Amino acid sequence: MNKKKKPFLGMPAPLGYVPGLGRGATGFTTRSDIGPARDANDPVDDRHAPPGKRTVGDQMKKSQAADDDDEDLNDTNYDEFNGYAGSLFSSGPYEKDDEEADAIYAALDKRMDERRKERREQREKEEIEKYRMERPKIQQQFSDLKRKLAEVTEEEWLSIPEVGDARNKRQRNPRYEKLTPVPDSFFAKHLQTGENHTSVDPRQTQFGGLNTPYPGGLNTPYPGGMTPGLMTPGTGELDMRKIGQARNTLMDMRLSQVSDSVSGQTVVDPKGYLTDLNSMIPTHGGDINDIKKARLLLKSVRETNPHHPPAWIASARLEEVTGKLQVARNLIMKGTEMCPKSEDVWLEAARLQPGDTAKAVVAQAVRHLPQSVRIYIRAAELETDIRAKKRVLRKALEHVPNSVRLWKAAVELEEPEDARIMLSRAVECCPTSVELWLALARLETYENARKVLNKARENIPTDRHIWITAAKLEEANGNTQMVEKIIDRAITSLRANGVEINREQWIQDAEECDKAGSVATCQAVMRAVIGIGIEEEDRKHTWMEDADSCVAHNALECARAIYAYALQVFPSKKSVWLRAAYFEKNHGTRESLEALLQRAVAHCPKAEVLWLMGAKSKWLAGDVPAARSILALAFQVPVALGLLIRSVMRPGKCASGQLCFQEAVTANPNSEEIWLAAVKLESENNEYERARRLLAKARSSAPTARVFMKSVKLEWVLGNIAAAQELCEEALRHYEDFPKLWMMKGQIEEQEELMERAREAYNQGLKKCPHSTPLWLLLSRLEEKVGQLTRARAILEKSRLKNPKNPGLWLESVRLEYRAGLKNIANTLMAKALQECPNSGVLWSEAIFLEARPQRKTKSVDALKKCEHDPHVLLAVAKLFWSERKITKAREWFHRTVKIDSDLGDAWAFFYKFELQHGTEEQREEVRRRCENAEPRHGELWCAVSKDIANWQRKIGEILVLVAAHIKNTF
Structure with missing residues (x-):
């Protein structure tokens, strides 16, 4: 066997094997393999192609449509029950019978869909509401907070920092190296061990461990600290002990400078010196570049025009704002040298300098400007001793004897007897000052005061205050018959001297006399000037407005004098008598x-x-x-x-x-x-x-309808039901279109548990009075009381058709559904009601508490936009704050509600209930007293108690307590 031959050769490849994949030799396709890319608008090769097939895009669409028409008849697309998923005959023609079949199937589908539609939609709505209650949107959770963004000003919005990228912050912003001065013991230790390195860090030498320069006149570092002998390595010995002592001395001096100055001595608070140091941080809040530009600009102004006082003042204030107080002092003192005749520059210099130095500055200013009243006043203010103040002011009066301001300041420091003597001299030096004459008259006896005022009239014949003071003087001494004569002579004399009688100014003077207790003078002035400058046809209207203005200014005697004069001119005007009577009722005895x-x-x-x-x-x-x-x-x-x-x-x-x-x-x-x-x-x-x-x-x-109604009610409350019914029948024969008679008849029958007769009475009344809202409400509540909810709903729907845009009927419809437990229908009806009556405060107040607690505040804002001054909406907002335990705001809104409409008894009842839980005994009694004075007559809860025959003899205060007891603060 050949050992060099690989054993796997000739064997089948494993499953999923791709040759060359391990070494990255994967196959790829080039453009030459697929042909050149062509645009959809390129023409095809066939020159004689028919229209619709002459471009590459047209042929691609045709081929795609042909592919779509091919029906997928694969077994995987077949279902035993439904057959093929697609239409087997989609490619066939769509004829009329196909259209009819599709219409029939669509009608069947629609009919099947309508079955249990309301129940299904109701269930879906409940599921959606439940889901939203459990998982509310972020938008709903933060809607009340987002609304507060409207209160953000443009400056606050611009001051919000930009959102930065917090990722890798430590790597992008590495911590800078901290340089800490080496302690003295380190150098001393190395010197003792024979070290030759004796150089000191220049930063340590310059600042001595403190990062702020030495303030208060020494803006350079500690003298000698930056000399070459210390900043360069030396050959001699360095005494580190002395350097440490120098640094401690510098620290003590700095603490002394930032401390308070009392009588030329510096005191240091050992517990609060760090706070004092923090208070020296510049608070200019501007950009450093802007400060540099301003400094350069002011420097240019000073160099261009060195005798311009505002330039020196502005430069000093700029340095003061940036925290450089000593620089500011130096600049302003340079300004006093360049502008020695400028009063403002000297005053600014005195303001910037400390106590004793400021006195020296003011003394120098007096030498340059001996006639300046403001500088003398400043000099007196700098003195802490009364004797010194008097000495300064008397010396000032020697130089400027005709200054009223100096005389007034000097007189204020004297005792009454010395002040009288000084005022005698003052009126000689300033004979045209009304204030000095009047002050002298107040300090003199009755006879001398009359002489003083006579002299004042001779010197100043055109001032009205002298005449008014003379009248007040006579009144104060019991000579009231002279008051009228003096005021009449004043009007005549002032006109003779060419003075225009300003009616508004005289009325203001009369109000001041009223507040000072001079009633006779006040009334005399009013009688003298009330008719000046008014057209005859405008007198009544203008005088009534003047009286209201005096009442608003708490000048009650002035208002009483205006009414008395108006009644003399219009003795037969009932409206004037009524206004005067209401004034006496509210403010008189x-x-x-x-x-x-x-x-x-x-x-x-x-x-x-x-x-x-x-x-x-x-x-x-x-x-x-x-x-x-x-x-x-x-x-x-x-x-x-x-x-x-x-x-x-x-x-x-x-x-x-x-x-x-x-x-x-x-x-x-x-x-x-x-x-x-x-x-x-x-x-x-x-x-x-x-x-x-x-x-x-x-x-x-x-025999009026109201007389009959009172007759029926009297017998009813006394328990004579038969007599009441007989009188009611007689009244209805005469006044069948008076709805209150029908209501009383139905209520009497309902009280006797005769529901059918009560229903008949209400129905007959509605035939005669179809636009009476209380009649519709009584009939609806009667049906609801006997359990006929559907009939009650139908009655309210019918009432809304006959009385469109009636908030009371819509409100009762909403409450009927809510009492029946159909909250969704109640919300739907409320939405329709607000569409039909968008400005009804009663509906908006009810809509606020129909919402869930998180949405109530948003709803209240919408209600205030629509009905800003409606008492029902204001009352709802007060109750909303009450439910959120915001006691102060709730009390404020209750006050606002009863002020806008004091006749709404419900507002008083809720206010009293609120004070019972969160107020004091005085606050509760105040609410009760105001309610009794207002005598409210309207309000749903109020009328339900006050019109109950069991409470017909109760007073306003008792009804208030009963209504408050019926209130359950479950809102």
Whole structure:
């Protein structure tokens, strides 16, 4: 056997063997093997090819289409049940019967798809919502945070650093070598061992271990530290001990420089010297290149125009900002040499220098500018002793005796007696200064003050403040009859001297007098100037605006004077009397209100609201007989009306307070408001029989719908159901289009558990009043109460068709589905409601709490955009902050809500509930007091409690407590 022959030769190759693959000798294909590449738009070789086959691309498309038409009839594409996956006859013609067959199959597929479609879609929606609740998107998780990006300013956005590449940071940014000064013991040890290397690192010699230069006047390194003897290797011995001592001395000097200066001595806080050192870090925050450019520019300005003071001031401030205080001081002192007559340069130099040095600078400035008031004031400010201040100011007055500023500064430092003497001299030197004359008058006695003011008027006949001060002086000394004369003479004198009477300025002076307690002067000024410069037709409107402005400025006496003057000009204007009465009600006393109303009803006897306000004031004060008498007089023809009113409203002059009401009503029996007020007065005081008789007479004399409604309600709340039903039937025969009567009839039947009769009453009412939203709501809730949910839903749909764009009906529809547990349908209805009523605050407030907690804040922002000043939306936002335990913000939003709409009882109830949980006793009482003053009448929760017949006699405060008790803060 040949040993050289390989044993594997002649044997079959192993499976998967490729010759030459191990050594990389693989086969390859060149372009010459497959032919040249051709573009799809190149023409084919056949010159006579038909259209559509004349390019390479056309033939490629034809061949591809032919391949697609070949049906795949392979066994692998065959299924025993469905047959072949493709169509066996796809290449055949598509005829009409094929089209009909396809339509039939499509209809069958559509029908099969519609079966259980709602259930399938409902299940899919629930699965999707469940999935999104378990795995919310990042966008939903950070939506509230992304919204806060709108508050980022442009400067904050630009200051955000760029995102850098953190990979291989250590390799790309190697740590720089740290150079640490060698300790002195190292050199001493080597010197003692006979080492000859005595050179010291120049950096250590220059800075001594500190990286900051020596501040405060020595901007160069320590003297001698950079001399060649220390920076080069020497041949003699180096005393390392002395070098260490020098470095310690330098450190002590630096700490002394950064410490505070008190009375020329430096003190060091051993615990806070590091903080003081950090405070010396420059805080200019600019680019170093910009600072260099500014420094060069200012240097050029100084060299070009060395006598320009602003250049020196700007240069010093630049150095101060960059932390080079000593350089700034040197520059400004150079500026004082170049500009010795510049007041600003001297003041800047005094500001930059420390205490004692600043005094020397100011003293030098006084020698150059002996007439500068500002420099004298600065010199007095630098003094810490009162005597020194007085000495400086008196010396200043010797040089500048006509400076009002210097006199005022000097007088402020003196005692009252010395100040009076100085002011006597001051008014001689500055006879045109009103402030000095008035200050002197305040320090003088009454007689001398009158003389001083007379002299002031002679010297300054064109200033109004002197006249006003004279009037205040007379008022303060009890001579109030002179106040009016002085103000009138002031107007006449100022006009004679050519002074224009500025109405706004005088009103401001009157407000200042009001705040100072000079009521008579304030009222006199108002009466004198209130009619100046106003057109006759604009008087009423302008005066009412002035009164509101005075109230806003807390100048109540000014507002009272304006109302009094307006009532003199317009005695028969009911609107003016009402504004004045409301002002007295809110800011005055009960006595002032009743006195005003007494005059009001004498001038406007037909104004029912004025009579009602008078009666209510007496009723609230507990004087029920007087209130009853006022209401009786309100019906009488105003014959000797003033005498009757005075006899009624004057305390203690009405024997029993009960005039013959039956005789009074025969004169003017047609006032509905007076009738109802009288009935309320009697019913509130448990005089039910008297109230019944009044209502009976009212039904015969003034049979209005409201009178009938009050009659039915009185019998209802007293438990006389039969009488209430009889009165209701009688009322409906006269006023069948009054929806409240139908509502009361249905509610009485519902209370008696007669559901069919209640349903019939509501349906009859809706036939007569199809646009009454409360009627639709009552009928829907009745059906829901008896378990007819489908019928309730149908009623609400019908109501929405008859009353489109009605937020109340949409809200009830949403809540109906929510109470039934169909939250998805409720959300769908809410979306439709917001589309139809996009500006409804009630719907937006409900939509906020229909959302999941993470989306509520986003929804609230959208609601505020649509309804910025709607009280329901503001209340919802306050509740949202409350639920998030943001107490301060919640209280702020509650205050905002009740301020915008104080008639919304729900807002007061939620506010009171909030204070019960998170407020103090004072805050709770404040909310209750404000609610009682506001007397709210509306609100869903509020009306549900206040209109309940069980609570018909409760006060506002009691209803507030009841509504707050019904609130469950589960939002």
